Structure formats: C-alpha cells, structure tokens
Amino acid sequence: MSAYLFFAWRAWNQTLDAIENRDFETAQEYHQKCKLLAGFIDDFDVAADYIEAWILFEDEEYQEAAAQFALLPGVYDADQLARESEYNYAEQLFEDEQYQVAAELFAAMVEKHESGHEAEQMAIEAKYYYAVQLTEDALYDSAIDILWDLYQDHAYQPAYELWIENTYLWSLQKIEECDYKVAYDALNQISEEDERAEQELEELKPIIYEVGVAAYIAGEYKEARELLVCIGTDPNYSVAKYISLINYKTYGYNTGGIDLLTMIGFEDTNALIENSESLMIQYLYGTWENSSGYYYMSMEHKRDGTDYFSCIFPYYPDGEHFYIVDGIYKVGDSEASAKNYLSFTIVDEDTVNVYCYPTQSTYTLYRN
Numbered sequence: 001m002s003a004y005l006f007f008a009w010r011a012w013n014q015t016l017d018a019i020e021n022r023d024f025e026t027a028q029e030y031h032q033k034c035k036l037l038a039g040f041i042d043d044f045d046v047a048a049d050y051i052e053a054w055i056l057f058e059d060e061e062y063q064e065a066a067a068q069f070a071l072l073p074g075v076y077d078a079d080q081l082a083r084e085s086e087y088n089y090a091e092q093l094f095e096d097e098q099y100q101v102a103a104e105l106f107a108a109m110v111e112k113h114e115s116g117h118e119a120e121q122m123a124i125e126a127k128y129y130y131a132v133q134l135t136e137d138a139l140y141d142s143a144i145d146i147l148w149d150l151y152q153d154h155a156y157q158p159a160y161e162l163w164i165e166n167t168y169l170w171s172l173q174k175i176e177e178c179d180y181k182v183a184y185d186a187l188n189q190i191s192e193e194d195e196r197a198e199q200e201l202e203e204l205k206p207i208i209y210e211v212g213v214a215a216y217i218a219g220e221y222k223e224a225r226e227l228l229v230c231i232g233t234d235p236n237y238s239v240a241k242y243i244s245l246i247n248y249k250t251y252g253y254n255t256g257g258i259d260l261l262t263m264i265g266f267e268d269t270n271a272l273i274e275n276s277e278s279l280m281i282q283y284l285y286g287t288w289e290n291s292s293g294y295y296y297m298s299m300e301h302k303r304d305g306t307d308y309f310s311c312i313f314p315y316y317p318d319g320e321h322f323y324i325v326d327g328i329y330k331v332g333d334s335e336a337s338a339k340n341y342l343s344f345t346i347v348d349e350d351t352v353n354v355y356c357y358p359t360q361s362t363y364t365l366y367r368n
Helices: 003-020 024-033 044-058 062-070 078-095 099-111 116-136 140-154 157-176 180-190 195-217 221-231 239-251 269-274 277-284
Strands: 286-289 296-301 307-312 321-325 328-332 339-348 351-356 361-367
Touching (some): 044 062, 062 078, 078 099, 078 116, 099 116, 116 140, 140 157, 157 180, 180 195, 195 221, 195 239, 269 277, 269 339, 277 296, 277 321, 277 339
Antiparallel strands (some): 321 328, 339 351, 351 361
16 A cells, blocks of 8 residues: 555544544544545545534534535434524524524424424514514514414414504504504404503594595495494494495395484485385375465375375376386376376475476475
8 A cells, every 4th residue: 555545544534533523623634635535435525525514513604504414414413413503593693683584494493393392482582573673664564464473373472462562553554544444443453452542443433434424425335334334333423324325225225224214314315215116105105285285195005005196286197007216206007108297305204395297396295
C-alpha cells in the first residue's frame, strides 16, 4: 500500500471517529485529507453531506440544516436531526416575530406527528401572536378567523378575549364603511360579553331602520328585510308593518304578518289594497254614503261565499258580474268585456273617494 493510500485510510478512520465524537469541524478537516478514497468508499459523499449538515446545525443555520438532513434519510441520526432543525428554525422565526410562518411550520410538525405536545403549544402561541399583529395592523376580520379557531379547537382563553376585541373593532370598521348589517351581526355576537357592543347596537338601530326603510322605498325588498329584522320587536320602530308589506310584495300575500287592512295610511299600504281585488272587497264590506246621503254603496259577503255590491251612482252599466282590477270597479258579463265604472282611492279606514267614469266626477263616501 502506498504512503498516500495509507494516510488517506487513516484520515478516513479519523473522520469516522470524529463523527462519532460529534467533532464535526475535525471530521470535515480529516475528510478533506482522504479525497483519494472518493471512488472506493460508497458512503464517502454521504459522510461529507452529513458533516456539512451538522456544521450548519451547530452554526444555527437551521433552515439549511433541515434541508440537508432531509436529503440523508436513514444516515446516522439524520432523520431526527432534520426534525430538530425544523423545530429550531420555527423557534427562530417565532423569536424574530415572524409568527405566521412559524405557526405554519409548527402546525405542519403537529400534522406529521412530530415534536409532540411542545410543537402543538408553540403553534397555538404563534397563531395567537400573529393575530395580535393583524390586530395592530387593523386587519380585524383576518384576526377574527384565527382567534375563533384557536378558541374553538384548543379552548385558548386569551384568543377568546382578543376575538371579542377584534369583533368590536371590526364592527366599528364596518359602520364606517356603511355595511350596517354586518356590523350589527358582529356586535350582536358579543353584546352579552362587551358593554360597548350593547351600546353600539342601540346607537345603530335608528341608522339601520332609516337605511332599511330607504331600501324598501327603493324596491330593494331583500336588503330591506335583512336590515329591518335586525331591530326585532323594538316597539319604537314599525318593523312588523314593513315586513308585512315586504311579504305581500314578495309572495303576493301576507305570510303571518300584520293584516294590511289594519295598516291603512302606512307607506303604500293603501295602494296595495286598492290594487288587490280580495283586499279591496274586504275594505268595502259594509255600507257607505256621501255627506248628503244621496250617493250610496254597499258590499255584502253572502252565505254562499259570494260578494254582492250595490250602489246608487249615475249610469250604472249593464252586466251580470263586477270585477275590481287595480282599484277600478268594472261591470260586465266577463272581465275582458267589463267596462270601467268606478275607481276607489282610500283616504282612511272609513273614508273613500269614488270616481265615477260616466260622470267624470269624484264623490267622497263615509262608512256607516
């Protein structure tokens, strides 16, 4: 054996001894002295990579160390060191206040069942402090999601307390953006926990009511309903009446709301009644006459379920049936051939203006 090979083999054995003794700077020094054996030893390059990974680990270059150890599965204790390097790197990020990335790394370890309870606790704390950063940056909606998950999944009480604060601040943000429905729902979530939220809800009610009424008037009935139902049964607001009108306009009938005949004079209730044959007939039940008693009309509901109308106005047309269409009383043998005779405009519960088409005159009649 030549002197070169002898010294190379001795350097290789010294490399292995240094690795075993965890003296990696020495191991690297000896490894460089035995390059002559590179083509003869299967693990020659593996040893070099392992030594390099360890030096990175000792220099606290944990991200690079983790990547290097991961390329050496089954080599010495590389698998364990890859996990330790990854954990230490996540800790470094945590200490540098890079909480979002740290939380992701810790969570990945937990998902892979690595590092046990310690990684899980660090993942919780990293997520919490990331939420704190989001709060400081006024990114309340993003913080809310993280904090709620922490509380729901881990019963982490600090997260719940910060969730309340973020929800409150986010609701104020939404109020400034005129997104009142979202703001109301957020405040309502925390009103039992936060007195400020309860106060904001009371101050928000008249604003929501005003916006909801404006939506109703504009014909935006879905938006109006969503806003008005926030207020609930507060007697200071006519929510139930508006919901009844919205139901009628949406479905063609009032589903479980207030009887429109008791809401005469409210918003466009009169027009809805006038344009509905069934509601107008109900409104007209009874006898009516003008102040002199000369002009008269009567609507009677018969036992057989039919409605009978009689009146004293000029030029009553021929026909067997009457129809009320869009507030117009028509007479004829069929709806298609019926002629306009009277039109009704509701004034109040007991007063109606009756326009007679043949005379082109309007008569005011009062309920007897």
